[in-house]
Amino acid sequence: MAYKTVNPYTNEVVKEYPEATEQELQGAIATSYQLFKDMKKQPIADRAKILHAVAKNIRTHADELAKAATVDMGKLLRESKGEVELCAIIADWFADHAEDLLKPDKIDTIATGEAEVQKHATGVIMMVEPWNFPYYQIMRVFAPNFMVGNTMILKHASNTPTSAKMFADVVAEAGAPKGALTNLFLSYDQVTEAVSDPRIQGVALTGSERGGRSVAEAAGKNLKKNTMELGGMDAFIVLKDANLDDVNDIAWRARLYNAGQVCTSSKRFIVMDNLYDDFVAKLKENFASVKPGDPMDDDTTLAPMNSEKAKNKLQKQVDEAVAAGATVEYGNEPIDLPGQFFKPTILTNITKDNPAYSTEMFGPVAHVYKVHSEEEAIELANDSMFGLGGIVFGGDADHAAEVASQVETGMVFVNNFMSSLPELPFGGVKNSGYGREMSSIGQMAFVNEQLIVKADKPNLANPAGGLVALDKNGK
Numbered sequence: 001m002a003y004k005t006v007n008p009y010t011n012e013v014v015k016e017y018p019e020a021t022e023q024e025l026q027g028a029i030a031t032s033y034q035l036f037k038d039m040k041k042q043p044i045a046d047r048a049k050i051l052h053a054v055a056k057n058i059r060t061h062a063d064e065l066a067k068a069a070t071v072d073m074g075k076l077l078r079e080s081k082g083e084v085e086l087c088a089i090i091a092d093w094f095a096d097h098a099e100d101l102l103k104p105d106k107i108d109t110i111a112t113g114e115a116e117v118q119k120h121a122t123g124v125i126m127m128v129e130p131w132n133f134p135y136y137q138i139m140r141v142f143a144p145n146f147m148v149g150n151t152m153i154l155k156h157a158s159n160t161p162t163s164a165k166m167f168a169d170v171v172a173e174a175g176a177p178k179g180a181l182t183n184l185f186l187s188y189d190q191v192t193e194a195v196s197d198p199r200i201q202g203v204a205l206t207g208s209e210r211g212g213r214s215v216a217e218a219a220g221k222n223l224k225k226n227t228m229e230l231g232g233m234d235a236f237i238v239l240k241d242a243n244l245d246d247v248n249d250i251a252w253r254a255r256l257y258n259a260g261q262v263c264t265s266s267k268r269f270i271v272m273d274n275l276y277d278d279f280v281a282k283l284k285e286n287f288a289s290v291k292p293g294d295p296m297d298d299d300t301t302l303a304p305m306n307s308e309k310a311k312n313k314l315q316k317q318v319d320e321a322v323a324a325g326a327t328v329e330y331g332n333e334p335i336d337l338p339g340q341f342f343k344p345t346i347l348t349n350i351t352k353d354n355p356a357y358s359t360e361m362f363g364p365v366a367h368v369y370k371v372h373s374e375e376e377a378i379e380l381a382n383d384s385m386f387g388l389g390g391i392v393f394g395g396d397a398d399h400a401a402e403v404a405s406q407v408e409t410g411m412v413f414v415n416n417f418m419s420s421l422p423e424l425p426f427g428g429v430k431n432s433g434y435g436r437e438m439s440s441i442g443q444m445a446f447v448n449e450q451l452i453v454k455a456d457k458p459n460l461a462n463p464a465g466g467l468v469a470l471d472k473n474g475k
């Protein structure tokens with residue numbers, strides 16, 4: 001597998017990186033494991049200082065980091081800058097809150113003595129991350145795990161190696177000890193090998209359903225706890241009393257942000273019949289007004305996709321959708337620029353037997369459905385193997401929130417763009433994966449919640465309800 005930065009705007013091969021050797025992998029596991037053991041004696045407050053320093057160093061290098069991400073995978077420079085700042089915000093948040101989140105929980109119990117659940121590190125975590133947010137995806141795992149004292153080995157996407165290396169360098173430069181986060185250009189086989197090593201005690205993957213299944217299989221086989229943050233086909237439901245100006249302002253952004261390559265992009269717009277025609281007309285207008293161009297330029301509003309392979313895959317999916325009867329309301333034409341641009345496209349009349357009905361399109365293609373009742377909207381939203389996020393727009397926010405809670409996904413935003421912040425749990429259900437990253441829930445992903453019951457003397461007269469000691473006759 002070649003780790004390569006190919007600029008998707010110019011198609012230039014910028015830099016290639018050699019794959020990690022067996023010695024590098026084994027050396028990294030040994031160093032990380034030793035650090036995990038050493039950090040057991042370290043106060044959390046010491047790591048909080050380092051994580052704040054990481055946030056500071058990210059801000060110091062913000063411009064270089066942002067440019068590197070844009071060259072690696074093509075996103076608009078201002079979006080890269082936003083991602084870099086979000087990483088610093090996440091680092092600061094965990095540095096400020098983890099000590100509190102990791103305090104022991106006292107338990108009221110009838111057992112003899114005092115009971116509490118302590119929160120301990122478990123070992124080395126194998127992280128497998130995607131290219132679409134080359135820094136933020138790493139930080140979601142790094143910040144909480146560093147705070148608890150887990151150490152990490154990173155296998156990043158093969159098309160964002162420069163971002164991966166820069167992130168690890170910035171973390172090290174800020175004072176994180178060697179082994180806290182080691183970026184390695186690993187093959188799939190090396191990932192499987194690492195997952196089977198007893199010193200690795202957790203596996204965190206963000207990526208496709210295909211990649212997730214494969215790495216989760218290796219984790220399951222080796223009984224390693226894992227979190228899977230996978231794909232989505234998020235619904236954007238427009239209720240009959242929604243404010244259409246607000247809807248129109250958000251809808252195109254929810255699809256085209258990051259060139260449509262977001263797990264929580266709104267991929268299916270489900271619109272009540274009274275607003276449908278106006279919605280489609282305005283979405284076309286907004287899609288038509290984006291300006292493709294150099295992602296480094298401030299006035300560009302449509303970035304190239306991350307790679308030629310991704311663009312070709314999307315084109316094939318759209319061709320199949322059209323062949324199966326979908327209507328192209330807008331787009332699906334080439335853009336006359338050398339980069340990997342895909343013209344924003346709107347598809348309607350997608351029937352249940354169309355492959356587009358059930359396949360994630362990871363790029364700037366919107367599917368729009370007309371519905372005649374709220375029940376139909378909810379049923380359509382839930383008729384998916386994915387369950388990641390979603391958006392509901394309605395004039396009555398409380399009622400829209402009731403609709404939101406009937407959508408079978410991990411996250412729904414009402415009357416707003418979806419956002420990701422450190423205090424909000426991130427993750428899905430169904431084939432979108434399991435587990436949560438960020439927030440108090442994400443903090444516990446790879447923590448040993450260890451019960452300690454402390455008594456001064458034994459007492460065999462505990463009432464039943466727990467494990468009851470046998471008497472001398474074995475009764």
Ligand code: NAP
Nearest residue numbers: 129130156157158188191207208211214229230231232263
């Ligand atoms: P992908 O192919 O699964 O790649 C993601 C990562 O997994 C990359 O580092 C990839 O390495 C690695 N990988 C894939 N198969 C592997 C295997 N068998 N063994 C070891 N590593 C493996 O995902 P993608 O298509 O590039 O990313 C887009 C997908 O990610 C979309 O489905 C999107 O919805 C999802 N996503 C989900 C979230 C979330 O939080 N739920 C966030 C962002 C994206 P290589 O690059 O070397 O192949």
